[in-house]
Structure formats: C-alpha cells, structure tokens
Amino acid sequence: MGRPNTETKLAEQMLRKRVAHGDYASYPLPSERQLAEELGFSRQTLRKAVRSLIDQGIFRRSENGRLEVVSSSPDERAKPIIGFFRPATLSFDSEIWIEAVYGALEGYQVIIRSMTYEHLSEAIIANALDGFDGLFFLPPAVMLPDWLLTRMFAAKARVVMLDHDASAHGVRSVSVFPPASELKLLEHLYQLGHSRIDCVNVQPVDAIIEKRIGCWQDFIRKNGLDGQLLTLSGFKRFEASYQLIKMRLQDGLPLGTALFCTTVAGALGSMRALKEAGLQAGRDISVCAVNDSGLAPYLNPSLTCLRSPPRAVYLRKPVAWMLGKESWDSRDTPLLIQAEEAPLFIGESTGRPQGKDR
Numbered sequence: 001m002g003r004p005n006t007e008t009k010l011a012e013q014m015l016r017k018r019v020a021h022g023d024y025a026s027y028p029l030p031s032e033r034q035l036a037e038e039l040g041f042s043r044q045t046l047r048k049a050v051r052s053l054i055d056q057g058i059f060r061r062s063e064n065g066r067l068e069v070v071s072s073s074p075d076e077r078a079k080p081i082i083g084f085f086r087p088a089t090l091s092f093d094s095e096i097w098i099e100a101v102y103g104a105l106e107g108y109q110v111i112i113r114s115m116t117y118e119h120l121s122e123a124i125i126a127n128a129l130d131g132f133d134g135l136f137f138l139p140p141a142v143m144l145p146d147w148l149l150t151r152m153f154a155a156k157a158r159v160v161m162l163d164h165d166a167s168a169h170g171v172r173s174v175s176v177f178p179p180a181s182e183l184k185l186l187e188h189l190y191q192l193g194h195s196r197i198d199c200v201n202v203q204p205v206d207a208i209i210e211k212r213i214g215c216w217q218d219f220i221r222k223n224g225l226d227g228q229l230l231t232l233s234g235f236k237r238f239e240a241s242y243q244l245i246k247m248r249l250q251d252g253l254p255l256g257t258a259l260f261c262t263t264v265a266g267a268l269g270s271m272r273a274l275k276e277a278g279l280q281a282g283r284d285i286s287v288c289a290v291n292d293s294g295l296a297p298y299l300n301p302s303l304t305c306l307r308s309p310p311r312a313v314y315l316r317k318p319v320a321w322m323l324g325k326e327s328w329d330s331r332d333t334p335l336l337i338q339a340e341e342a343p344l345f346i347g348e349s350t351g352r353p354q355g356k357d358r
Contacts, residue, residue, distance in 0.1 A: 011041045011049035019058060019069055022081040022111045022132070029059075029067040080133035080323055081111045083157070085125065087140040088116040092264070092293030094138055097162055100311035101136050104319045120148055129155035134322030136315075138162045141204040160318040164208065167335035172328055174318060175338040176308035177208075177291065182215040182260075184344045185288050185306060189258045190219075192352050194286060196226040198256035200266040202233075202240035212262045212290055227256060241269025249277045257353035258286040264293050267303055271349065286350040302347030309339050 015035070018024065030038070036046040050067065053059040060070050084101045086094040098114055105112060113132070117125055120140070125148075128135055135157040149169035152159040161173040189197055199216045203209050213229065220227040232244040241261070248255055261267040267289035271281045281287045282301050289296075292305035314337050320326035328335070 007041060007045045008048045011039055011045055012052050014039050015049060015053060020111070022113050024069045029069060079109055079111050081113060082134040082322060083113045083115060083128050083132045084136045085115050085117055085128065086138040088118050092295065093291065096294055097138055097311065100315055103312035104315035108319065108323060120145065129157050129159070132157040134158045136160050136162055139164045141206050141209070143206055158322045165336050170335065172318065173336045174314050175336065176311055176314060177306065177342050178338050178340060180215055181306055181342040182212055182290055183219065185260060185290065185304070186216065186219045188304065188344065188346065189260065189286060189288065189350065190223060192286065192350065194258040194353050196256035197258045197260050198227050199229045199260050199262065200241055200244065200270055201229065201231050201262040202237045202244065202266050203263050209262050216260050237265035238269045241266045242273045245270045245273035246276065249273065255285065261287065261289040264289045264291055264295060281349040282351045284354060288350055292345070296345050296347055301349045304347040304350040305345050306342040307345045308342060314339065
C-alpha cells in the first residue's frame with residue numbers, strides 16, 4: 001500500500017530538482033505523458049506528483065492545459081540562474097571561457113547552466129533570455145544579426161557578450177584581446193627581419209577576424225612588406241590550414257618566410273604541413289598565432305602567440321552586475337570591458353629568416 005505513495009514522493013522530488021536546477025527556465029515543461037516516460041513512472045504516479053506541486057504553487061496549469069513553472073521551492077527560490085551559452089562546435093577557447101565563468105561565480109549561491117546551441121534562432125536562446133537571470137553568451141564565428149543584439153538588449157536576463165564587442169548595441173561585452181594587440185606579433189616578426197609575412201585564416205570572417213586581417217594588411221603596407229592572404233574553406237579548420245599550406249608547397253607556390261595566423265587552428269595545421277615537407281617552424285618558416293587557447297607552451301615547437309590574461313578577473317564586474325550587487329551603466333563604466341594588453345609569448349616557432357623568401 002505504501003509503494004505508490006513512495007513513488008509519488010520520488011517523482012515529486014525529481015521534478016523539484018529539475019526546477020531547482022533551472023531545467024525549465026530555457027525549456028517549456030513537457031506533457032505529463034512525456035514527463036512520465038522521462039522519469040520512468042506511470043502516468044498515474046506522475047499525475048499525483050504534478051498535482052502536489054500545483055498545490056504547493058510550484059506548477060500551474062495554463063488555460064490551454066499545459067503545465068507551467070511558477071517558481072522553485074521557497075528554499076531555492078532565491079538562487080539566480082546564470083547561463084553560459086556557447087556554439088555546439090568544440091573549441092579550446094570555449095573551454096577556457098567556461099572555466100573563467102565558473103571561477104568568477106565561485107562563492108555565489110547561484111544555479112549555473114552551461115548549454116550549447118546549433119544556430120542563433122534556436123528557441124533555447126530565446127527561452128533563456130526570458131527565463132534566466134544572467135547569461136554569458138559566446139557567439140559563433142559569424143556576424144551577429146541586429147535582431148539578436150536588439151533582443152539581448154531588451155531581454156529579462158542580464159546579457160554579457162564574450163569575446164565580441166556588442167557594446168554599440170547596448171549589450172555589455174568582455175574582450176581579452178585589446179584593439180591592435182596583433183601588432184606585437186607583427187612587430188616581433190618585423191624585428192626578426194621578415195620582409196614577407198603571409199596571413200593564414202581558416203576561420204569564418206566575423207568582426208574579430210576582420211580586424212585581425214585588417215591589422216596585418218595595414219602593417220605590411222605601412223612597412224613596405226610583401227604578404228598574401230591565404231584562405232581555404234571546405235575542410236574543418238585544423239585540416240583546412242594543413243591542406244592550404246601542404247598544397248602550396250606541393251604546387252611550388254610562393255610562401256612567406258613568416259606566417260601570421262589569425263587563430264591557433266591556422267597555426268597548428270600549418271606547422272604540421274611544414275613538418276611533413278621537411279621544413280621546421282622557427283628555422284625555415286616562422287609561424288605565430290593571435291590566440292593560442294592555452295596551448296602555446298606545450299606544443300613542439302612551442303608557439304609564438306598572444307596570450308590572454310586570466311579571464312575570470314574580467315568577469316567579476318559582469319557577475320556582480322548580473323546578481324544586482326553592482327551597477328554597470330555606460331555613464332560610469334564603459335559597456336565594453338577589455339584587457340589593457342595581451343602578453344606576447346615568444347616560442348620556438350619564430351626565428352630569423354633563412355635566405356630569401358620562399
């Protein structure tokens with residue numbers, strides 16, 4: 001006789017945990033049938049658990065009969081929900097960002113939801129903008145549409161854009177690479193004596209990549225250097241840079257004595273292609289990258305790059321703002337927080353040019 005009551009309480013506890021962890025802040029509540037299947041209970045047991053949660057004011061039934069979350073339990077109601085949204089494609093950099101978010105939130109009583117998205121119009125993003133208290137958003141490598149930026153500005157959630165400057169649209173942003181920091185890399189290659197510096201890019205061109213390419217173009221023009229923009233699509237990014245350099249070497253096409261890579265993917269694929277051709281990065285052709293994603297010192301050869309400072313430091317104010325502990329008004333603090341400098345790490349992948357340009 002006690003078993004149904006025990007199962008009902010267990011189903012109720014499981015639903016409570018889902019609500020407490022913000023599961024339905026970005027997803028609508030499924031039907032009772034689907035909930036019963038997901039939790040492994042009979043529909044009768046699930047219905048009793050739902051009825052109990054409705055009586056407690058945690059669930060309610062809308063006019064169309066669908067279940068809705070009213071709030072979590074009184075003990076959990078005060079916990080804000082902070083989301084971290086990143087593209088579904090894996091990247092070293094997104095892992096560094098999420099570690100920084102968790103580090104900045106350490107010590108706060110919050111619910112953290114780390115989620116991925118496939119495209120910008122997904123319902124999960126819209127639901128999070130309306131259902132979460134704060135949202136760190138790592139954008140994909142495409143130009144962000146105005147409708148999304150406008151939506152973020154007007155959202156209930158307090159949104160902070162990571163690694164992208166959306167402050168012109170009123171969206172608070174954090175960037176760890178200050179403007180023209182790429183000049184440190186280019187100046188390093190120039191001081192080594194490189195007169196032809198090619199730019200390797202296998203990343204879709206968004207605002208950040210566009211600025212990196214523009215910085216390289218301005219530098220070689222102002223200093224009277226030669227250089228060519230090398231791009232290739234149709235492959236995954238590491239493979240694209242590998243195939244790009246491999247094919248140029250096989251076809252006898254000219255290649256600079258130095259390669260300025262907009263991302264670490266461009267550098268790693270390039271260095272592999274050089275090695276297979278019997279060339280050594282740093283001795284025969286220098287290779288550097290703007291962002292090493294934390295890999296530079298551990299590669300062989302180590303990679304010359306710009307290294308971002310500890311990112312959690314730059315997320316402390318955004319966290320305090322999301323939680324209502326500090327203001328973040330453009331009259332007091334710029335809507336874009338960015339590092340003052342990106343340290344230059346000089347690895348083994350760059351050196352003085354040997355002989356003439358290839």
